[in-house]
Amino acid sequence: GLLSAHFLALQHLAWYAGELLALAVDLGRRLLPAFYTKTGIPYGTVNLRNGVPKGETTITSAAGGGTVMLEFAMLSRATGDPVYETVARRATVSLWEKRSGLNLVGNHINIDSGVWTHQDAGLGTNIDSFYEYLIKTHLLLGDSAFLRMFWTSYQGIVRHLKKGAWYLDANMHTGAVGWAVYSSLASFWPGVQAMVGDIESATESMYAIHSLWRKFGGIPEGFNLETGALHQGAEGYPLRPETVESVYYLHLATADPVWISMGVDALASLQVVSRVECGYAASHNVQTRRLEDRMDSYFLSETVKYLYLLFDPENPFRRGGHVFSTEG
Incomplete structure (x- = not known):
């Protein structure tokens, strides 16, 4: 929201001096501690004042860990600081590399071990926007690596999750519908x-x-x-x-x-x-x-x-x- 408003303000408000971008940078810096994990997949929760809460769970969803590229990449492009795009890219790629042999990702994953703790694949809750951001990252940045990840995922989704006109959850390794x-x-x-x-x-x-x-x-x-x-x-x-x-x-x-x-x-x-x-x-x-x-x-x-x-x-x-x- 801050970044979108910033870019629109640059186009339409002559008096605007980048105040919203400064707020976006402040927020981005406060979110960075969530990404400092063994896999690069971020924690699901971060305290904006104190960082990752003590005892925070190491289990996060695919959507939570893999729906950050658009915002963080644009923050890096707007500021010239590559750190935001770097951590977001690492998180997405890390999730992608842990896909199954059917080219499906699961529902929840341990961000330290990289082991899927909930192995249902699907297009609904806890997974949906991971796939959405693969194609949208390509559309926004022209990054062909994300396009390749998307099309590989697309083939797995159509082959294993599509049942008639509907898409259902299935085991990420076997394709069996629960x-x-x-x-x-x-x-x-x-x-x-x-x-x-x-x-x-x-x-x-x-x-x-x-x-x-x-x-x-x-x-x-x-x-x-x-x-x-x-x-x-x-x-x-x-x-x-x-x-x-x-x-x-x-x-x-x-x-x-x-x-x-x-x-x-x-x-x-x-x-x-x-x-x-x-x-x-x-x-x-x-x-x-x-x-x-x-x-x-x-x-x-x-x-x-x-x-x-x-x-x-x-x-x-x-x-x-x-x-x-x-x-x-």
Whole structure:
């Protein structure tokens, strides 16, 4: 956020003198201690005043350890200090080098030993943005090494995780599916496929995902494809952006009005189901439509933003030259 605002301020505010970049540098320096591990994969938590907390767990997720390249690389490019990009690159490559023979990464890993402690591979929670940042790092920096890592991963994902129109979690070493539960976080994947030109596969998945939206007025956190039931403990829709993000990228790639129609469906559901007096409320259960007293920040930074861009074809941010981070 600080870096994005900094670059925009440089373009549009004549009086701006780099104050936001100074704040980004201060924050970046405070985060660096998390990366000083045996593998280079960072700790999941760092105290901004005191560094890594005493007794902090050495177990972190693939997404947590491998979703830093965009921000840290841009901080290095903006300041001329290579340390940020260096530690971020080492973290990503270290995770990548620990992939399985099926070219899949697991869910959680020990940052000291490099051993996967949770060996389920997938596109949902704790893994999703690792793959997203492989391709986005290439798009932002033109780094072919990240493009190669992405395409190798892509082949493993399609071969071992794709089940019809859906992508499910499977053992990273055997490809065996543990359960047929679709994670709502995996709904970012059609958008990534649109970025790389696999429109046919992206469209197939997007239609399937949209069928869930039409049924429930939002994508439940977990949906059992075998039983057709909501996954226990994952019945809600906390206003996540992944579905509308993918719809946006598919419209950007194809200009097909069907994606506008899907965006209209999403917007209508938000207005009918989630609108409350002071904003929009997360759904605790998409069947009962019971709401929670919360609206996460990503609703504004991603969900609403992608809908806005979808409905504004002349917006300058649609014309290229911008890469959105995993938090928009």
